Amino acid sequence: MEILLHEWGSAFLRWFHVIAAMAWIGASFFFMHLDAGLKPHPDIPAGKGGAAWHVHGGGFYEMKKYLVAPASLPPELVWHKWQSYMTWVSGFVLLGWIYYAQSSLYLIDPTVRALSPWAAATIGIGSLLAGWIVYDRLCKSPLGDNETLLALVGFGFVVAMSWFYTQVFSGRGALIHTGALMATVMSGNVAMIIIPNQRKVVAALLAGQAPDPKYGKQAKQRSVHNNYLTLPVVFLMISNHYPLTQTSAIVPVLVALLTFSGAIIRHFFNHWHADHTKAPWWYWGAAVIALALAIWLSWQAAPGRNALLEAERRVASAPANAAVHAEATEIVISRCSMCHAQSPVWEGIITPPKGVRLESGGDLIRESRAIALQSVLTRAMPPNNITELSDAERAKLALFVAAEMRNSR
Ligand code: HEC
Known part of the structure; x- marks a missing residue:
């Protein structure tokens, strides 16, 4: 409850x-x-405000801005x-x-x-x-x-x-x-x-x-x-x-x-x-460069980047066999399925988080991209490594997801 x-x-x-x-x-x-769009208005002294016309919802709005005291101020102001x-x-x-x-x-x-x-x-x-x-x-x-x-x-x-x-x-x-x-x-x-x-x-x-x-x-x-x-x-x-x-x-x-x-x-x-x-269009250029830098950095700093690259090299030279899949399934069952199951056993979790179930070999294949992102490339899962997934286990998951990515190409 x-x-x-x-x-x-x-x-x-x-x-x-x-x-x-x-x-x-x-x-x-x-x-x-x-x-930003205010234009001079005859009722308002120059530099002391302005007005703009807006069209919205089938009507026309004349909006005036007074920087100084208007001739009169109505008592009911909208705050x-x-x-x-x-x-x-x-x-x-x-x-x-x-x-x-x-x-x-x-x-x-x-x-x-x-x-x-x-x-x-x-x-x-x-x-x-x-x-x-x-x-x-x-x-x-x-x-x-x-x-x-x-x-x-x-x-x-x-x-x-x-x-x-x-x-x-x-x-x-x-x-x-x-x-x-x-x-x-x-x-x-x-x-x-x-x-x-x-x-x-x-x-x-x-x-x-x-x-x-x-x-x-x-x-x-x-x-x-x-x-x-x-x-x-x-x-x-x-x-x-x-x-x-x-x-x-x-x-x-x-x-x-x-x-x-x-x-x-x-x-x-x-x-x-x-x-x-x-409009200074070059501002967009500066923003795009900064964002591209952010993307590049996130890849450089991703804790599992080398493990994933290494796994990709390995499966390219020797395709992964069924044992890789079986091993990955075992790891996921022991480190993830207490939360990611139809009926989770982790206290405080009653449905598989984000609908992600990880209980069978088939689940692993379906979720392989998500596993690559959450548990291989980054350490987002298990949350704060609460179930102590080791680096060696992550490397095995890397091999499995690299093989899956290769298969799906
Ligand atoms: C202690 C419980 C727990 C364990 C163990 C756990 N997870 Fe999760 N998982 C969560 C929770 C909670 C969320 C939802 C996070 C959120 O709300 O952002 C989640 C979300 C996810 C998602 C979806 C992320 C998204 O935003 O779409 C994936 C994929 C996932 N976990 C994979 C794994 C894998 C793989 C493992 C094992 C290596 C694992 N999880 C272990 C609790 C757990």
Whole structure:
């Protein structure tokens, strides 16, 4: 019963989290687009805002932006904040639900550090809080006046934190925590700076006073940071499905490359929305080079790369025989089938994870590509090597998958 609740709880939480994030990021993209495309409007003094016409859902929208006090401000303003708060809250609960409640499967890698579940969760949560404090201080320090330098230091800070996470967590846990840290910064910006500052501005306007421009400036700075963090964060959130990204040694470099690519692609769109004719297409070139480098690195650093290449050479000179298949089946039955069976016997697992069954020779043939990726090329399975699959056994699995790949050609 508890397992059923845990499983469905996870599904509903994830559902909610993705919806909240879509609402938040969707609105944020829309406003960035709107901002970039504003044209002068006779009602608004030059340089103090502008207007844009949008067509959507069979209607026409005239959107105006006022940087200074409009002639009158209606009392009922629409605030955009709950999407952000709900994304963070659901994301935080999900992190606990998956990574802290099942930390031996996902977060704690004893070869990195044999943490207790409580210690792992404390480090995780503490680092998110500490990360926000450091980032917020950096923005409020004199460094905050220099946008470029602040961006570079912020970038360095994120990469350094991802390195720190690889020193305490599994590769997968390191990536998700780096994403959670960036997302905490984004939500913190909305909750602690953007919305409170906006409230002060509105209060001043309603009282007929001129608001202090510093509030708007601070909010804009944080909003720009959020904009550039969006794409990297989304990648980090889905990285847990891609074991090639999870080799601890390259996590900080991947975080750097992906943050760079995501930010520069966003930058391209900010220009594109302002003026299509002046869009800097070379930004795409830079992003593609960084992503290609990430792919190359993931292959170079894959722990089982040499074993797989060696197995491919061996089966090319001497085709594998039935004994290779039988041996691989035996290994998988003893190291994987406690979880990957029609009726798993591993505590806490009631259905074969991701529908992957590994109980017979036929199952192995069907799943050979997945085994190559999850257990030969990378060490994603068994999770944190919980059933102690040895290197010699991985080499035997390599021989089997290399033979299968050759057969299927
Ligand atoms: C302790 C339980 C356990 C053991 C042992 C285990 N797995 Fe898994 N396996 C899981 C879980 C849990 C998932 C789902 C992971 C997730 O949600 O990302 C999974 C997912 C998978 C997937 C699907 C990955 C995907 O994202 O599509 C494959 C393939 C796989 N395991 C292969 C193996 C192989 C091969 C072995 C043995 C060498 C093995 N597993 C051992 C628990 C286990």
